[in-house]
Amino acid sequence: xxxxxxxxxxxxxxxxxxxxxxxxxxxxxxxxxxxxxxxxxxxxxxxxxxxxxxxxxxxxxxxxxxxxxxxxxxxxxxxxxxxxxxxxxxxxxxxxxxxxxxxxxxxxxxxxxxxxxxxxxxxxxxxxxxxxxxxxxxxxxxxxxxxxxxxxxxxxxxxxxxxxx
Amino acid sequence: xxxxxxxxxxxxxxxxxxxxxxxxxxxxxxxxxxxxxxxxxxxxxxxxxxxxxxxxxxxxxxxxxxxxxxxxxxxxxxxxxxxxxxxxxxxxxxxxxxxxxxxxxxxxxxxxxxxxxxxxxxxxxxxxxxxxxxxxxxxxxxxxxxxxxxxxxxxxxxxxxxxxxxxxxxxxxxxxxxxxxxxxxxxxxxxxxxxxxxxxxxxxxxxxxxxxxxxxxxxxxxxxxxxxxxxxxxxxxxxxxxxxxxxxxxxxxxxxxxxxxxxxxxxxxxxxxxxxxxxxxxxxxxxxxxxxxxxxxxxxxxxxxxxxxxxxxxxxxxxx
Numbered sequence: 001x002x003x004x005x006x007x008x009x010x011x012x013x014x015x016x017x018x019x020x021x022x023x024x025x026x027x028x029x030x031x032x033x034x035x036x037x038x039x040x041x042x043x044x045x046x047x048x049x050x051x052x053x054x055x056x057x058x059x060x061x062x063x064x065x066x067x068x069x070x071x072x073x074x075x076x077x078x079x080x081x082x083x084x085x086x087x088x089x090x091x092x093x094x095x096x097x098x099x100x101x102x103x104x105x106x107x108x109x110x111x112x113x114x115x116x117x118x119x120x121x122x123x124x125x126x127x128x129x130x131x132x133x134x135x136x137x138x139x140x141x142x143x144x145x146x147x148x149x150x151x152x153x154x155x156x157x158x159x160x161x162x163x164x165x
Numbered sequence: 166x167x168x169x170x171x172x173x174x175x176x177x178x179x180x181x182x183x184x185x186x187x188x189x190x191x192x193x194x195x196x197x198x199x200x201x202x203x204x205x206x207x208x209x210x211x212x213x214x215x216x217x218x219x220x221x222x223x224x225x226x227x228x229x230x231x232x233x234x235x236x237x238x239x240x241x242x243x244x245x246x247x248x249x250x251x252x253x254x255x256x257x258x259x260x261x262x263x264x265x266x267x268x269x270x271x272x273x274x275x276x277x278x279x280x281x282x283x284x285x286x287x288x289x290x291x292x293x294x295x296x297x298x299x300x301x302x303x304x305x306x307x308x309x310x311x312x313x314x315x316x317x318x319x320x321x322x323x324x325x326x327x328x329x330x331x332x333x334x335x336x337x338x339x340x341x342x343x344x345x346x347x348x349x350x351x352x353x354x355x356x357x358x359x360x361x362x363x364x365x366x367x368x369x370x371x372x373x374x375x376x377x378x379x380x381x382x383x384x385x386x387x388x389x390x391x392x393x394x395x396x397x398x399x400x401x402x403x404x405x406x407x408x409x410x411x412x413x414x415x416x417x418x419x420x421x422x423x424x425x426x427x428x429x430x431x432x433x434x435x436x437x438x439x440x441x442x443x444x445x446x447x448x449x450x451x452x453x454x455x456x457x458x459x460x461x462x463x464x465x466x467x468x469x470x471x472x473x474x475x476x477x478x479x480x481x482x483x484x485x
Contacts, residue, residue: 023480023481026480027476027480027481030476031472031473031476034360034472034476037361038364038365038472039364039368041361041365042364042368043368046369046389049392055386055388055389056388057382057384057385057388058381058389059385062378062380062381063378065378066368146358149354149357149361150354153350153353153357154354156350157350
């Protein structure tokens with residue numbers, strides 16, 4: 001298995017991402033990944049905080065229009081994340097922290113789909129009164145994204161050091 | 166011109182500007198004139214914004230005039246490092262308080278858009294904070310003057326400065342951040358959380374002005390602004406932790422300079438949305454006027470730029 005990961009790492013593309021002095025390789029990929037994060041977590045947190053009572057004059061229903069921005073961020077990060085992963089596969093895929101991050105991304109997305117189902121599809125949405133279930137989903141969404149950001153940030157600090165560093 | 170010049174230019178603003186803002190606030194309180202209060206809050210907020218490059222350029226000025234030899238700072242014979250560090254300590258305290266005052270001034274401006282009268286709790290908070298800040302700032306300015314003007318120094322000053330030889334606060338905080346392995350990553354994580362809060366506000370407000378989700382009125386997205394300022398507050402605090410821990414990474418880093426210039430411009434930009442009636446009058450279903458759209462586009466450009474320069478600090482600059 002580890003041989004396979006090394007093989008991925010040694011591919012021309014992985015080497016370019018990792019070692020190219022060009023600003024367009026690692027730096028810009030990481031920048032796009034950060035902007036993507038801001039779009040995903042930002043839009044999600046905005047909806048969560050609205051459910052929890054922030055900005056009461058802002059109706060929640062039209063905020064659903066921001067979900068395509070979230071999905072744009074998600075696919076951007078799926079692509080840039082894969083690029084960053086193949087550049088450093090043997091370190092990331094042997095790091096438990098990486099799996100924590102992936103698991104919580106999955107939980108966050110399940111949480112989001114539940115918010116769509118139980119909050120946005122709720123006919124009472126226009127009344128601005130949210131059920132305790134909706135409030136729970138908002139809190140759990142905030143928590144899950146916080147774990148994603150924390151574990152993602154910690155990837156730079158914990159686990160075995162890459163053989164390429 | 167180098168950053169030491171910039172510090173000499175900027176360092177007059179926090180003391181004088183803050184004094185003017187505070188004086189105007191006093192007059193506004195006595196005359197019970199809400200417009201005067203509003204004007205003074207604008208000044209206090211803007212001075213708090215300008216205080217950011219003022220403080221940062223001070224650290225750069227130290228780097229310019231003194232050398233670092235094996236971690237110790239060696240200054241030319243005619244300069245007293247003790248005096249410089251005394252100045253730095255007071256300046257850091259004054260800076261921290263000024264940012265808190267600026268935050269409350271911002272909240273006041275934000276509230277006054279909807280309720281024309283400044284809330285009395287906030288007026289009290291701003292008044293107390295501004296007076297203490299002004300006091301600290303005056304001491305910092307006086308200590309700063311002593312560095313280059315020995316002629317105004319009294320014998321008493323010299324004795325106090327020598328007696329006060331100790332680890333400066335900025336170094337102590339920086340050393341603490343470095344000494345705990347978890348603290349830098351924790352600040353980084355919080356810096357990212359703050360970034361998300363700030364960016365979502367920037368996105369919702371500006372995209373609405375530019376014509377996205379028009380069924381929402383501007384007054385509704387305006388309620389999100391405190392979330393953005395909260396994100397900014399988190400990032401200013403955590404950002405300062407990085408700066409105090411490793412100033413060498415930032416003071417000569419061109420990407421960092423650009424980032425701070427953009428932060429100042431973004432601070433001015435946010436006032437457009439709080440003070441001008443054009444954006445405020447955009448109701449549900451309305452198209453925003455061109456000037457508001459231009460301000461929104463500038464805001465998006467500035468914040469994406471701040472993200473870009475921040476991300477590029479280790480790559481184009483020299484930080485890790």
